[in-house]
Amino acid sequence: MDSIHIVGGKRLEGAIPISGAKNAALTLLPCALLTDEKLTLTNLPRLADVDSFGHLLNMLGVSTKVEGVKKGEFGRRMTLQADDLHSTVAPYDMVRRMRASILVLGPMLARAGESTVSLPGGCAIGDRPIDLHLRALEAMGAEIELAAGYVKASAPNGGRISGGDFSFPVVSVGATENALMAAVLATGRTQLFNAAREPEIVDLCNLLVAMGAQIQGIGSSHLIIDGVEKLHGCTYAVMPDRIEAGSYACAAGITGGSIDLVGARPEDMLATTNALAQCGLIVEFHDNGIKVSADGKLRPLALSTAPFPGFATDMQAQFMAMLCMADGESFLEETIFENRYMHVPELRRMGANIDVRGRSAIVHGVNGLTGASVMATDLRASMSLILAGLAAEGETEVLRVYHLDRGYERLEEKLSAVGATIERRSAG
Ligand code: UD1
Numbered sequence: 327m328d329s330i331h332i333v334g335g336k337r338l339e340g341a342i343p344i345s346g347a348k349n350a351a352l353t354l355l356p357c358a359l360l361t362d363e364k365l366t367l368t369n370l371p372r373l374a375d376v377d378s379f380g381h382l383l384n385m386l387g388v389s390t391k392v393e394g395v396k397k398g399e400f401g402r403r404m405t406l407q408a409d410d411l412h413s414t415v416a417p418y419d420m421v422r423r424m425r426a427s428i429l430v431l432g433p434m435l436a437r438a439g440e441s442t443v444s445l446p447g448g449c450a451i452g453d454r455p456i457d458l459h460l461r462a463l464e465a466m467g468a469e470i471e472l473a474a475g476y477v478k479a480s481a482p483n484g485g486r487i488s489g490g491d492f493s494f495p496v497v498s499v500g501a502t503e504n505a506l507m508a509a510v511l512a513t514g515r516t517q518l519f520n521a522a523r524e525p526e527i528v529d530l531c532n533l534l535v536a537m538g539a540q541i542q543g544i545g546s547s548h549l550i551i552d553g554v555e556k557l558h559g560c561t562y563a564v565m566p567d568r569i570e571a572g573s574y575a576c577a578a579g580i581t582g583g584s585i586d587l588v589g590a591r592p593e594d595m596l597a598t599t600n601a602l603a604q605c606g607l608i609v610e611f612h613d614n615g616i617k618v619s620a621d622g623k624l625r626p627l628a629l630s631t632a633p634f635p636g637f638a639t640d641m642q643a644q645f646m647a648m649l650c651m652a653d654g655e656s657f658l659e660e661t662i663f664e665n666r667y668m669h670v671p672e673l674r675r676m677g678a679n680i681d682v683r684g685r686s687a688i689v690h691g692v693n694g695l696t697g698a699s700v701m702a703t704d705l706r707a708s709m710s711l712i713l714a715g716l717a718a719e720g721e722t723e724v725l726r727v728y729h730l731d732r733g734y735e736r737l738e739e740k741l742s743a744v745g746a747t748i749e750r751r752s753a754g
Pocket of ligand 1: 349350352426453454455456457458459460496497498499500501526639640662663664
């Protein structure tokens with residue numbers, strides 16, 4: 327298994343190109359199921375999760391072709407076509423490796439009138455149920471059956487679902503995405519109340535509209551979708567990854583450096599940039615991205631995670647690593663997932679001083695961190711260890727690199743280019 331080795335203590339300076347957003351890619355890819363025409367996605371990140379999603383779609387009968395990048399385009403270009411679906415079953419083996427597989431449930435139901443997906447089960451950051459995905463589809467006319475670890479959603483008489491109204495009791499990104507992808511081909515109107523407003527949802531709505539869907543209220547928590555008979559193909563560029571950009575902004579902060587996040591969109595990440603500024607970093611928005619520079623000692627912060635436009639749970643671990651080096655006590659509260667402090671014991675092994683009580687954490691700033699061998703259980707937690715390693719004295723070895731490969735494209739290359747001493751080693 328690969329590991330990443332970092333010799334810390336270097337001030338990072340330079341530009342990092344921001345890749346296409348993983349979480350947007352994982353909801354744009356299943357839109358290929360909604361049409362028999364070609365869907366071309368550009369600016370797709372080269373990530374293990376994107377490849378896995380491609381394999382899942384292949385199993386369902388969608389052809390995928392990765393093409394050369396054309397002039398003026400970034401990332402990978404993939405053309406997907408679902409002439410005919412071979413299967414409407416997403417098996418356990420796929421879903422257990424990638425939770426986002428649940429996002430085929432809605433579009434497959436819309437297109438084929440039925441959809442069977444393995445239940446994802448728990449994961450490292452908590453229970454993560456899918457009850458809201460199912461309740462929303464049910465409100466839109468689907469019949470839901472649970473058996474042998476699978477959920478089957480079907481439209482009455484194998485036809486189309488009718489659409490309907492659903493109010494989410496808590497904001498859910500994935501459930502909003504599934505409901506949207508099901509609603510666009512329903513026979514009638516769907517209204518989603520308290521829908522998630524994350525930029526990735528806006529990206530999904532924009533793609534669906536480009537394919538011929540009728541959606542009002544894009545960017546708000548009240549979405550009105552009028553089902554259409556048919557959607558068509560199109561070419562669409564995946565939005566930039568706001569979490570990758572925020573992670574590298576923290577790399578500038580923790581190393582006292584200055585990094586230009588090329589391609590990052592300020593409007594997607596204001597909660598992050600506000601927190602960076604409160605922490606004492608200089609944040610400059612420019613035509614093609616955001617520049618973040620450290621200006622002396624980091625200041626402590628109080629942060630609570632919340633649905634967009636609040637502070638993203640996917641940024642909590644990276645900020646925690648950075649705040650280990652702040653001048654004073656920071657207070658963090660995780661309100662979205664119940665078990666998202668798995669990085670804390672590992673950060674402590676590097677010299678961090680953090681107290682956790684339930685969903686709250688107090689980070690007591692320390693004068694320095696020291697390198698160690700560490701491992702993490704999820705993607706963002708792994709990134710927090712990379713950040714700590716960049717600032718630590720001596721060598722840090724980060725194990726279980728496969729978590730990072732799920733969400734950070736060319737991590738070592740991007741960090742080396744701004745001055746980090748970092749390399750991947752293969753264990754034979
Ligand atoms: C997505 C992101 C993930 C991010 C999260 C929150 C993708 C592939 N993943 O995950 O990176 O951390 O949004 O911004 O885009 N909930 C229920 N029932 C449900 C669904 C969710 O109770 O049916 C709860 C969850 O347990 C959690 C909260 O709602 O407490 C938010 O979860 P949700 O927004 O659905 O997260 P994901 O879509 O899984």
